[in-house]
Amino acid sequence: MGKSKNKKFKRPLFSAEGLPVSAVKNVEDEEEIESPAEELLEKLQSPCADIREYACASISQIVLQSQAIPAFLQRDAVRCLGPLLLDCSVTVRETAAGALRNLSACGGVDVSEDMVKKDILTPLTALLRECCTGFDPSCGLLPKSPKDQKNLVEAVANEAVNLLWNLCECCSQAISVFNKAGLLNVLIQCLERHPHNMELALSAARCLHTVTEENTELLGSLNMAVLGGLESVLLSSHPGMGHILLRTLAAGSVWNMKNCLPSDRQAQTLSALVATLSQSLELDSGALIPTLQEAEAARGAAVPAGVAGHAEEEEEEEEEEEEGDGGMRNRKRAKRDNDFSDLLPVEREELREAAALLEAQQTSLEIIVNMCCSDDPSDDEWEAMSSSDESEMCSDNITEGNSSLLAPLCLSAEVHSALLNHNMPEKVLKKTEFPSSAAVEVCSKNPAWKCLIKKMHRVQCRALSCLHNILSVMEAESLGGTPALQALAEHLSNMVFSEPEIPKQEEFLEAVTSAVRSLLQIMASRNIQQCMSPEQLMRLSEAATRCDTVSVRVNALAILGITGSTLAREQGTAPSLQMIGSALLQVASKDHNMVVCGEALDALFDVFADGKEAEQAAKNIHLLPSLKALQPVFKAKLRKECKGKYSPDQLCVLDNIKINLRRFIGYLEVLE
Known part of the structure; x- marks a missing residue:
């Protein structure tokens, strides 16, 4: 049976609307000629601050169209904009940071990595440090401005923090620079502005949530001031949804730092x-x-x-x-799935x-x-981690977890x-x-x-x-025992089967098939009856096996395996077992992904492992000759196609399934 692995959520990369830069590099020459990139980049060198500010603002708008980005990159826009992060005009700093922010967000991973290679983090780090100093207007270290300097400095900091967030999401080198530059304390200072500037605090909290994830180098340098700053936010009681979000993001950062907490x-x-x-x-x-x-x-x-x-x-x-x-x-589009509230007009x-x-x-x-x-x-x-013979499988790859609290x-x-x-x-x-x-x-x-x-x-x-x-x-008892599990099965059944067609959204299918898979495993292990019929589960699995996402297909096959192995212990279930077995055989023979094929075979081993109903169903669908025909094909693909395409762990499982396939064919031959 496919072992149901619980999932770990990683902060997703933001996604820019439109094509990535790598997909639009072959722009037509006439488009490049018409591009205002050269003219605007020249204006960045103007002695007039207003012209520099205008050029930065214009660039920030133009790069929202991904097809316009290559023209700026070819003219080294990053090196042109970088020095303006430390311009003598604070408003130029803000618009330059905004232009780079949009360029990184809409350009995606390739552009962000290129920006880091061109050392954009050096002026950005200096800017962030000056902003934090400038939160105190009496410091006199920042250029004077006719506007409210304190608010303007925080606006600059907000743009800079968002640029930092983009770079750290996309580039491991940016994370390394972040660690070495000690920017964690800078983010904490921005976070602590929450009583006065929620927008800046939320930007810092989002960035902090990202950079603390699986960052062992950073965790080794944590101090009590950082933990204290996070805890003060966590324990605050300010009303409003913004503060609720701020506390939630702080909670995520604290969890990321859990191993550094004093006992x-x-x-x-x-x-x-x-x-x-x-x-x-x-x-x-x-x-x-x-x-x-x-x-x-x-x-x-x-x-x-x-x-x-x-x-x-x-x-x-x-x-x-x-x-x-x-x-x-109002118009800036950082284009993250998780970050658009700061782009909404203040009036809304x-x-x-x-x-x-x-x-x-x-x-x-x-x-x-x-x-x-x-x-x-x-x-x-x-x-698709096989559990048919897990005791024999790659035991040297299993490591015990952290024993901390x-x-x-x-x-x-x-x-x-x-x-x-x-x-x-x-x-x-x-x-x-x-x-x-x-x-x-x-x-x-x-x-x-x-x-x-x-x-x-x-x-x-x-x-x-x-x-x-x-x-x-x-444990099931912690969740309310058998009645609660049965009620949950009915709830999931209503969610999935209440409409004539199974929902097709991949994100929903992955989540719901994972939940159904886990629930069915628990109920099967405790012999608890549940309300989903084999026909319903076949419908769900058929919809899932047409999905491009591998994990969705794997979940679907595991669901069929759990259902079939449960039915095999009951009387009069041969027709249902034939239906399930035929579906599993088809996937095992035709799916282009070896992991999915392996899960289908693993499920077949469980469904037809024992019982008279299973024996009859196996004969009716010609399981033995089908598996004999499949065996050399599976072995050949495993030998020729898998190296370099699948991880060592996946290859280990697939090799184990190959061994179990040979054994299972031998078992079926004895029954003949």
Whole structure:
């Protein structure tokens, strides 16, 4: 049987709309000739600060179109913009940082790595340090400005932190520079601005959440000031969705740093961490989002129609002016899945609140996924770990986990208790029911709010992934025993089978098949009856096996294997076993991915391992001759195609399946 591996969530790379730079390098010559890149880059050298600022702001807008990026890169835009991060004009610094931020976000990994190679982090580091010093206006170290210097310095810092975040997400070298430059303390200083500047604090918190993930070099240099700064945010009680999101991101960073916590503070910190996640998840976003939208509508209705229309025109004009004068707040597109609330106009307060709430709940679920996660290879790395003969398989690759208080799997007693004390399984299950139809309807009718619908569905998917991990690491009794598991099976059944067609979204399919797989394993091991019929599970598996995502196909095959091995112990199930066996054989013979083929074979071994019903079904589908014909093909592919294409762990499993295939053919021959 395919072993159900619990998943570990990694902070995803932001995704730019449009094609990556690598896909648009072959632009036509006439497009390059018409490009304003050369003219704008020349303006960056102007002695007039206003012209330099205009050029930076213009570049930041143009590079939003990915096809325009190569023209700037070919003219060495990074080296042209880099010195302006330390320009004598603070507003030029802000617009230069914004241009580089957009260039890194829309250019993707290749551009970000190139920026790091061109040493953009040296002026960026100097800028961040000066910004932190400049939070105190009396320091006199930053250039004077006619505007409110304190607010302007924080605006520069916000752009710089977002640029740093982009680079660290995409480039391991950026992480290394971050560690050596000691920028962790800079982020903590920005984080501590939250009572005065939530936008800057959230940018710092997002960046901090990213750079602390699996960063052993950084963790070795942590000090109590850093941990104290995070804990102070974690224990704060400011109201508002922005603060809830800030505390959630701080909780994620603390979890990333768990192995560095002093032993005498671990229990207290863990309790505060889980309490923060609980507070985020217990909010009913399905009810709050319509309420927030109504509040926005009511506030808009309070303004006379003519005034409102004029205000909208003014807002558009202001946005256009901002594009020219460097204030890129409203139109800037950093284009991350997880970061757009800071791009919304300040006037859309309710929309920003709703966006912050959804991001907080998504992040909370991702943290719980990691709390309930093994350090073993994830499904993405392992995909189909055979358990048919696991005792013989690659034992030298198995390492014991960290024995510290917060070590994952087996789930430590402290983490287990904290999650149960805050009713986390129940709250996670509640989020799998999200999004509510009322919230979706409200958002679909309002163009400005429509962007939240995808985020609502992502919360549901994260909840399902979280449920999968919880089922993997908690005993059934902790989850409510047999009645709770049966109720969960019915809930998942209604979610998947209530519509005529199985949902086709890959993200949802991966999450829901993982949850169903884990639940069926537990129920099968305890001989608990569940409400999903073989025909329903076949429908789900058929939909999943057509998915391009390998882990979804693997989950589908594992579900069929669990179902078939359970049916094989019952009377009169040969027709269902034939249906399942035929489906598994087809995948094992035709799927182009060897890991998927291996999982299909592994499931066949379990389904037809024993029992008269299984014997009859095997004969009816000609299982023995089919496997004999498949065996040399599988061996040849394993020998010729797999090296360099699959990981050593995957090859180890596939080699084990090859051995089990030979044994299973021998077993079937004895039955003939």
